[in-house]
Amino acid sequence: MEPVRELKLGDAPEFAGIVGRIYCFLMMMSYILMGMVHDSLTLQGFLDLVPDEAHAEALFLSARWPEGPVCRWCGSVGNARRLPGRKMLFHCRDCGRATSARSGTPMAASHLPVRTWLIAMFLMACSSKGISARQLGFWLGLQYRTAWHLSHRIRQMMASDDPVLRGIVEMDETYVGGGPRTRSAGDATDSSSGRARPKGRGTSKPLLLTAVERGGAVHARRIESHRTDAITPAWRAWVDPAARLITDALPAYRKLGRAHPSHLTVNHSRRAYARTDADSGERVHVNTAESYHALLRRMVVGVHHWVSGKHLDRYAAQAAHAWNHRKRDANTLISLLARPAEPLPFRVLTA
Numbered sequence: 348m349e350p351v352r353e354l355k356l357g358d359a360p361e362f363a364g365i366v367g368r369i370y371c372f373l374m375m376m377s378y379i380l381m382g383m384v385h386d387s388l389t390l391q392g393f394l395d396l397v398p399d400e401a402h403a404e405a406l407f408l409s410a411r412w413p414e415g416p417v418c419r420w421c422g423s424v425g426n427a428r429r430l431p432g433r434k435m436l437f438h439c440r441d442c443g444r445a446t447s448a449r450s451g452t453p454m455a456a457s458h459l460p461v462r463t464w465l466i467a468m469f470l471m472a473c474s475s476k477g478i479s480a481r482q483l484g485f486w487l488g489l490q491y492r493t494a495w496h497l498s499h500r501i502r503q504m505m506a507s508d509d510p511v512l513r514g515i516v517e518m519d520e521t522y523v524g525g526g527p528r529t530r531s532a533g534d535a536t537d538s539s540s541g542r543a544r545p546k547g548r549g550t551s552k553p554l555l556l557t558a559v560e561r562g563g564a565v566h567a568r569r570i571e572s573h574r575t576d577a578i579t580p581a582w583r584a585w586v587d588p589a590a591r592l593i594t595d596a597l598p599a600y601r602k603l604g605r606a607h608p609s610h611l612t613v614n615h616s617r618r619a620y621a622r623t624d625a626d627s628g629e630r631v632h633v634n635t636a637e638s639y640h641a642l643l644r645r646m647v648v649g650v651h652h653w654v655s656g657k658h659l660d661r662y663a664a665q666a667a668h669a670w671n672h673r674k675r676d677a678n679t680l681i682s683l684l685a686r687p688a689e690p691l692p693f694r695v696l697t698a
Contacts, residue, residue: 388680393469403462404435408448410684419451420444435461453500455690463487464497469680471501475669476646477662499661500691506664507686508671509584512560515629516590518582518600519636520573522552523643523659553656555643555663557636558585564671565639567663569656575599593631642666658696 397403408416415425418439427437427446435448449455454464467487471478484494556578559565566585570577582603586592592607594600596614604610611624611631621632643666647654654662672679 388469388473390469390473393466393680397462397465400460400462403460403465406465406681407461407684408435410681411448411452413685416446416448418442418444419446451687451690453503453688453691456692457500459489459493459497463489464501465680465684467497468501468504468683471498471665472505472668472672472679472683475642477650477665477669479650496691496693496696499658499696502661502665503691504683504686504688505668506661507688508564508664508668510564510566510671511587512558512564512566512585513587513590514563515561516558516586516592517561517633517636518556518558518578518586518592518594518603519633519640520554520556520570520578520597521637521640522550523555523647523663524552524654524656553659555640555659556581557639558582559636559639559670560590561635565636565667567639567643567660567667569659569663573597573599575602579603591629593629593633595633639666639670642670 397406416427416429416437416439417424418427418437418441421439421442421444423439423441426441427439430436430438430445437446437448438444439446447455449457454461457464467483470483470486478498480495480498481491483489483498484491487494489497553569554572555567556570557565557567558581566581568581570581578599586607588606590607592600592604592610594604594610594612596612596616600610600612604612609627609629611627611629613619613622613631613633621630621634623629624631643663646662646666651662668683672682
């Protein structure tokens with residue numbers, strides 16, 4: 348009789364059927380419960396969870412495939428064996444084709460160890476204002492170009508967070524991005540063109556639209572203008588039609604407000620920033636949305652110093668992830684690993 352092989356942590360996803368599913372479920376619950384016991388998962392506690400590459404792969408596979416390996420070709424679940432000597436490559440017993448656990452994720456075609464990915468995810472997910480690529484590369488022993496690409500792929504994972512906003516929803520917009528430095532207190536001109544740097548709607552900075560549920564989640568996306576047709580796609584994707592909408596007095600919001608039970612506004616141009624509605628008794632302001640804007644600005648000014656409009660959506664997604672997941676425990680990291688996200692090749696970032 349063949350001797351019973353010892354079950355190792357890195358071998359768990361190789362088992363098909365009920366044994367593999369039970370093992371993955373128990374492993375998942377152990378990480379979640381560990382995060383619940385403590386207020387937050389510390390860096391030392393996280394490093395104890397993934398002391399080596401085998402443990403890191405087991406954590407990633409348990410989060411990505413909680414019910415066993417999923418074939419990307421035929422959709423078979425839990426009926427694949429792990430190919431020996433190959434990094435997280437599985438052979439499907441139904442269709443006979445191979446599937447990599449990294450395929451279909453931002454980790455696709457990456458040569459970095461899974462443990463490096465997980466540590467980078469932990470550091471970025473636990474930092475409310477983000478980490479620069481230079482600092483991330485220093486901590487992980489990576490070149491700047493590699494760390495920059497790695498950080499943007501992790502932000503791509505964070506961007507897949509897509510909760511629906513209900514209850515009281517505030518919507519507001521802001522301009523993001525650093526401008527040219529002034530050489531003196533009275534210098535308000537652009538050094539490259541010699542013209543005065545316009546403010547407000549005349550600026551060349553990218554425009555960001557924000558929608559936030561009071562006491563809940565936030566969404567943010569770059570838009571081209573203040574027009575209704577530019578705001579409508581994001582509004583439809585984010586906000587529940589039954590929500591009560593609160594905005595400033597921007598005319599573009601009037602049409603959107605007709606689709607909600609109530610639409611209350613506050614007029615900033617008259618220096619009115621908060622009021623109490625006489626009919627409903629509701630506090631009318633967009634201070635919650637502006638709090639998110641303040642978080643994003645501190646991320647840009649304090650860590651990155653300047654962000655390109657091309658990559659603004661991913662930086663905004665990172666700030667939204669920090670806002671939506673204030674309790675940074677093991678469950679937060681596992682949910683980030685389990686999210687579907689498209690690969691992000693380096694050539695796309697630099698094109």
